[in-house]
Amino acid sequence: MPTIHTIETKSLGDRSYLVHDGDVAFVIDPQRDIERVLKLATDEGVRIEAIFETHIHNDYVTGGYALAQQVGAKYYVNGDDDVSFERTPIADKDVIDVGSMKVQALLTPGHTFTHLSYALLDDAEPVVFTGGSLLYGATGRPDLLGKEHAEALARHQHASAHRLASELPDETQIMPTHGFGSFCSATPTTGDSSTIGLEKKQNPALTQGEEEYVEALLAGLDVFPAYYAHMGPANASGPDASDLSPVHRADKQELRARLEAGEWLVDLRTRTAFAAGHAPGTYNIGLDGQFSTYLGWLIPWGTPVTLLGESEEQVAEAQREMTLIGIDRAAASATGGPSDWTDDELGTLTRATFADLAQVKHHREVVILDTRRKQEWDESHIEGAVHIPLHDILKRMDEVPDGELWVHCAGGYRASIASSILQAAGKTVVHVDDSFDEQARAAGLTLV
Structure with a gap:
């Protein structure tokens, strides 16, 4: 055999x-x-x-x-x-x-x-x-x-x-x-x-x-x-193999210039690490999830990408993942942590659970933003929530309501991506890092 x-x-x-x-x-x-x-x-x-x-x-x-x-x-x-x-x-x-x-x-x-x-x-x-x-x-x-x-x-x-x-x-x-x-x-x-x-x-x-x-x-x-x-x-067309040679290393000044030019600086760390501290304006697409799928889905095709990772190995893995979907080379990279990438005050992102959301709704008005796909929304969603799927966030930014946004998906990964994009656009964001199926109803939220 x-x-x-x-x-x-x-x-x-x-x-x-x-x-x-x-x-x-x-x-x-x-x-x-x-x-x-x-x-x-x-x-x-x-x-x-x-x-x-x-x-x-x-x-x-x-x-x-x-x-x-x-x-x-x-x-x-x-x-x-x-x-x-x-x-x-x-x-x-x-x-x-x-x-x-x-x-x-x-x-x-x-x-x-x-x-x-x-x-x-x-x-x-x-x-x-x-x-x-x-x-x-x-x-x-x-x-x-x-x-x-x-x-x-x-x-x-x-x-x-x-x-x-x-x-x-x-x-x-x-x-x-x-x-x-x-x-x-x-x-x-x-x-x-x-x-x-x-x-x-x-x-x-x-x-x-x-x-x-x-x-x-x-x-x-x-x-x-x-x-x-x-x-x-x-x-x-008969594509070449992946080019996995190391990419250019950028310093803080170059990273700022790339960000100001409208390029994407992608933080590869976990959503927990990103929430604790990150370079303002960067997007969190963690390597611990479907990194290449969501990077390729969201980015305007052809936009230069700079990879921010904790280590050279993390950057190399992201680089490999990108080549699998035809993003042949990163424009630049940087390693370490956010204090190595910017001299600005670090950004933070508040993380919460569905239980936290249920409690806060009793005390002040917040916007619940559901970033799951339409099929997921149709099956069940929180009463009164606004639905904008993650893959539509960038092109529907003008539809995002003002106010305090509590952003969720099914498990936390996609919501972190959306939260980082919304925060970079100047929105006030709370990332609901929790299981929708297991915890939303249990927290007392009304599902329809």
Whole structure:
């Protein structure tokens, strides 16, 4: 049985795979920071002979082309994909020999029109790499190529799920690329592993008829990050590997000049550390959450970014994360703490709980600002709250009410980002760093 290694990219909610027979290997959907794949292959003592892309990704920049160039592997991309680089075209039902392993391409449109899944043909322990098609209890979203294609792709997705279920044994292990927090998933996924047999029991694409599935899928689609618009074109051009060389170090004077020029200075520390003290005007997008997702979603594309971290390692990690979504280089960096980044009086941010909010509402008038997404708001929200999702904060700043803002999300991370942006704009902010589902109602707040 071939050995399968999963390579997690938690900040984007994705997985890549390296599979080998002890001598040669193939890779499924590698991320742009190919050093992780190369190190794993070296540690395993195998050579990479093939790289397979399930689709032209919309949520990250691929490392497939760069990896193939570096190791001299064949780069398999659907022959019907419109790309500007040389690849080895592959089509439905093609079987590729990689060492002693056999990999069969299966056309599974839905997430895209040309999406492929790859079945590892092994009678003992069959596996299928499903990319953005069949996920754990869900499927890939069908609207990333435009709303005008969503219904057609949703119908394709239903048919593709049934194809996999009918052609592969129930014991086949499913190994998707998306679905671990990625916004490429149409709905939340279930569990951390699955099989075709289990999906037949739990996946709406396999338990519902086509019309019911399509109607529910399209009705339930939520927003997706703005940077997705740039990923398809980048991947179709054959992107280079991540440039992880150190970026320019800036002193206090340069940091001030960059801030005054309208550039983004991003504080990578935890929201707790940011609240205790930060350089005024900086934004807090902590590395302990979905840093690259929210940076890419919020920033006006092309705006220079300076990274502020506690250590060079923290800056390097943020730099790596940025390259995965096509922000190739930070403009500058600085390390240490806020007193190393500014001579101004440090800013602080008041943190509170939902219990605190319930108490203060009895004593003075405050504005409750809910920064969750629309689907979350529609499910339940605090009576009287104002709703502006995090991803809309910058473009809807003129809609933010005056007064004391108590800003919350579902758990605190997004609210910290929003609070830092609002505070930099001169607003009076309290960051509600608490669990909405567990504590809002328990605190006595009225939910509607």
